[in-house]
Amino acid sequence: MSAFDAIVVGGGPNGLAAAITLARAGRSVLVREAKDRLGGGARTAELTLPGFQHDICSAIHPLGVASPFFRSLPLTDFGLQWIHPELPLAHPIDGDRAARVSRSLEETADGFGEDVKAYRQVFEYFCRHAESLLEETLGPLHFPKHPLLLARFGLRGVRSAKAFVDRWFQTDEVRGMFAGLAAHSMLPLDQRLTAAVGLMFGVTAHTKGWPFPRGGSEQLIVAMQRYLESLGGQVEVDAPVESLNELPSAKAILFDLSPRQLVQIAGDELPARYRNKLQKFRHGPGSFKLDWALDGPIPWTSDACRRAGTVHVGGTFEEIAVSEQAIWDGQPCQRPFVLVAQQSRFDDSRAPQGKHTGWGYCHVPAGCTVDMTDQIEAQIERFAPGFRDLILERHRMFPRDLEHYNANYIGGDITGGVMDVWQTFTRPVARWNPYTTPSPRIFICSASTPPGAGVHGMCGWHAAHAALSRTLR
Ligand SMILES: Cc1cc2nc3c(=O)[nH]c(=O)nc-3n(C[C@H](O)[C@H](O)[C@H](O)COP(=O)(O)OP(=O)(O)OC[C@H]3O[C@@H](n4cnc5c(N)ncnc54)[C@H](O)[C@@H]3O)c2cc1C
CATH class of the missing domain: 3.90.660 (Polyamine Oxidase; Chain A, domain 2)
Structure with missing residues (x-):
């Protein structure tokens, strides 16, 4: 028996969106995050002087209020103020x-x-x-x-x-x-x-x-974490994942990571043809x-x-x-x-x-x-x-x-890969369902999938639905 229905590797906005969607569907889920706090591209810190709260990456969130995923969450009940x-x-x-x-x-x-x-x-x-x-x-x-x-x-x-x-x-x-x-x-x-x-x-x-968000973009993440935990989801921080072997058993693993990291961590479980395509993914x-x-x-x-x-x-x-x-x-x-x-x-x-x-x-x-x-x-x-x-x-x-700061930002690319005509619709590779991989238990949910960059949670939401219909029925 698996320890969890699903493990999400990476606790950025999309990883958390995936975990929340799975927990809402009644599945047991664990988020493993490399850093000491969740958030990835949506974190806040005193980068300059004491008392000055700076957004390390994302600051302004049109899609945080506009995305169908975020609109479906009761985050103001969990402390979020826009x-x-x-x-x-x-x-x-x-x-x-x-x-x-x-x-x-x-x-x-x-x-x-x-x-x-x-x-x-x-x-x-x-x-x-x-x-x-x-x-x-x-x-x-x-x-x-x-x-x-x-x-x-x-x-x-x-x-x-x-x-x-x-x-x-x-x-x-x-x-x-x-x-x-x-x-x-x-x-x-x-x-x-x-x-x-x-x-x-x-x-x-x-x-x-x-x-x-009042207090900084990380407050969006804090509210997401509280909501996830209220649904029974679990979080481990300071827990970078380097190989599949170190993870507890799970029916599905969703990666909030770049295609390159997906190959490094889960490459053994993916066919060479798919791996090659992931490696050809273009960063901007x-x-x-x-x-x-x-x-x-x-x-x-x-x-x-x-x-x-x-x-x-x-x-x-x-x-x-x-x-x-x-x-x-x-x-x-x-x-x-x-x-x-x-x-x-x-x-x-x-x-x-x-x-x-x-x-x-x-x-x-x-x-x-x-x-x-x-x-x-x-x-x-x-x-x-x-x-x-x-x-x-x-x-x-x-x-x-x-x-x-974040291994997903390869060469400083903050969009999770070039968003041109071709790659916007075929990220990370051209597949009927881009969140799935040839392995029935491995999924990708980061901004390197459609619709791409931004704090909207939609990549995580779509990937969780792919896992629910393919592996966690
Ligand atoms: C300077 C900058 C400004 C931006 N401005 C905006 C903005 O104003 N508005 C907006 O909407 N978007 C903005 N963005 C883009 C936005 O931050 C990203 O598109 C978004 O964070 C992508 O979310 P994600 O969940 O896909 O990945 P990420 O946010 O990259 O999260 C991935 C998570 O995975 C973790 N991780 C990585 N490797 C491992 C591993 N091996 N094991 C475990 N965990 C791991 C990382 O630590 C991170 O927490 C900005 C980005 C940057 C850098």
Whole structure:
């Protein structure tokens, strides 16, 4: 008899999502986590000075409130509090201008001058059908329940962000703002499917908001752990898994890990052909991250930037396109596109009174060793003069530090593998059910499966359902 119905290796958001789904279905489950706390890409720590709580990886969680999996959980009963900043996003442009993205589509569009009509036309229909759109897109390829909606989304989204803005938008503000949304793909902006990423982030801003958990992203994990334990699930931390032999017996093992680690740990149980395919899985560019302890809030000149939880710093579409192309050409850009979050403006638990935190990163080539501190801070200073004078302490993470922190971030790749047209739908390998492997007891549930990167839990949720229907019936 097996000690557990299922063991989940890795306690990131997807591993926990898988464990919760299994426990909810009445199965006994154990999560084995390498580090001293659960969370993976969603953890919080005093990285700079005492009393300053920084999100080590993920900070802003549109998909934490939007994903069908998270919406099905009673996490507020387990201590989670979402904070919605006044504006989800602002995007400054030189000349004291900024795109202001609010929860209201109407209000946002009204601020977009010549692009008012086009902005409404692009987003209105998808915002009206946001629930169905999220349901259709946050998972593997399947027969759609809403074929017309998906076809319409596909026709627009399959384009590159470049083709998309050239077709729809004229103003620097909206073109630049859309570039920032699409750049979350970490792909060159003239690549197909980058428009879909921009559209989805826009839709979530208007329909769900871009919130973050009070106290830090780890609070989402703390609530998930409490809920899992209330269902009878068990957790072991400080328990890295190096081979299947060291695990208690279980009918199913789900890996919240990269394909490379899956091969290292479970390769003996997988046929050579499948192993080879896993080894061909492509990882993308890296990230260079900074966290700041600040003597005051970031002094943006634009009012919109002061009111937003997230500020995309990179200027016009053309500038951001150059920055994102450069990382694929092997050289980080001197004026990088920087994603900035300023949680302490809206959450007084993040820093001592009167002080603030800042979170920012830019994309760089995989494994890049260039120190991007000056370039990132110069970009913020460009739109917030006096920013540097407020820095009390900074903490930096090169791609190698990200990989050291979490073995899933190979070369500093934070998306769990390239999310281009091919690999988005065939991650980690092309299979009818990508969460299964040729071994009936081994499954993969990390961001290296559809729908990919982000704290949405959908990879774990789909993988748990695969295990329930295949092995744990
Ligand atoms: C700098 C940065 C910024 C980001 N910003 C955002 C954001 O704002 N919003 C957002 O939604 N997403 C963001 N992300 C992405 C998000 O963090 C990831 O997509 C998400 O965490 C993936 O979840 P996961 O469960 O698949 O894997 P992970 O979070 O990587 O979790 C994997 C877990 O497995 C553990 N593990 C690894 N190897 C072993 C082993 N051998 N044995 C046992 N345990 C092991 C790890 O310690 C980790 O806890 C960001 C990521 C980074 C790095």
